[in-house]
Amino acid sequence: MSKCHHQWEMTNVKYGFVTFDKCFRNNAIKTNFSSTDTPGEEYREGDCIFIRVENAQSFTFDLHCTVCNRLESFKELMGLLQCTDCLPECPVEVLQKEYAIKNTWIFVAFGYLPEANTKPIPDHKLDILTVYFNQRRDTSRSKIKIVPFNLIQNLSRCKGEFIHDVGMLSAEPPPQERKPLL
Amino acid sequence: MTTKELIEKLGLKPLSKFEHREIKGIFISDMVSDVMTGAKSGNLWLTIQTHKSIVSTANLADLSAIIITSGKNVPQETIDLASKYNIAVLSSSAPTYELAIKLHDLGLDKG
Numbered sequence: 674m675s676k677c678h679h680q681w682e683m684t685n686v687k688y689g690f691v692t693f694d695k696c697f698r699n700n701a702i703k704t705n706f707s708s709t710d711t712p713g714e715e716y717r718e719g720d721c722i723f724i725r726v727e728n729a730q731s732f733t734f735d736l737h738c739t740v741c742n743r744l745e746s747f748k749e750l751m752g753l754l755q756c757t758d759c760l761p762e763c764p765v766e767v768l769q770k771e772y773a774i775k776n777t778w779i780f781v782a783f784g785y786l787p788e789a790n791t792k793p794i795p796d797h798k799l800d801i802l803t804v805y806f807n808q809r810r811d812t813s814r815s816k817i818k819i820v821p822f823n824l825i826q827n828l829s830r831c832k833g834e835f836i837h838d839v840g841m842l843s844a845e846p847p848p849q850e851r852k853p854l855l
Numbered sequence: 856m857t858t859k860e861l862i863e864k865l866g867l868k869p870l871s872k873f874e875h876r877e878i879k880g881i882f883i884s885d886m887v888s889d890v891m892t893g894a895k896s897g898n899l900w901l902t903i904q905t906h907k908s909i910v911s912t913a914n915l916a917d918l919s920a921i922i923i924t925s926g927k928n929v930p931q932e933t934i935d936l937a938s939k940y941n942i943a944v945l946s947s948s949a950p951t952y953e954l955a956i957k958l959h960d961l962g963l964d965k966g
Contacts, residue, residue: 686892688888732892780911810916834907834936836887836891838886838887
């Protein structure tokens, strides 16, 4: 086992779009990373007819250890979400309340759907992400903890705040009403 | 320079509730993905974006403050979220370029 005290840096950064596709027949959701923005695209997969309902500008990256040269891929990471206390009994919110006392903020790591439902991002990668973001900050003030998205009690009711660029071409303020995540 | 000193020197308007802290450099961008990849801990972030995502981004990147430039209206939801997470959201009527020059003149530069 490596004894390296890894010092991580972001590498292989690629900018693009996280696309959210929905089948209105059975409410199936698919998310992908695409290098192009193609709103309204429609395609068929089996019995599902998926329509692109939203794009959000985002990026993919890997983490590289500057000490031992280890490269950790995060191609399965779709994005990070911050809990906004919308579901009091949700395990993520319960965890956030517990960690807030220690000035630690919880962020949820999402994988691409539907694959992430059965193959979530491995815990060791979430630990590496946690270490990386804490290495980037003044941890005497606050810390970060990354948790898996399958902790979210009810994804269809979650109103957590995704970190992504939305409405980049709109000069209007975002709507007041927060929509559920999916 | 601290956020307190900066507010006084530039007449910035604090919108959220937060603890003052030392500023370490400036980062200018209107895309959170850009901030996530390039900003450093303690950076002062200048942007015209007002979506709630900026709060989560500033939190994750450990930024000292966000200055919303050009007098953009910041939704109350964004302000409330920022107060909850002790993130400084400040407002300036000056355009980003003009503010960047003022910050440079104060000795603040790219972090």
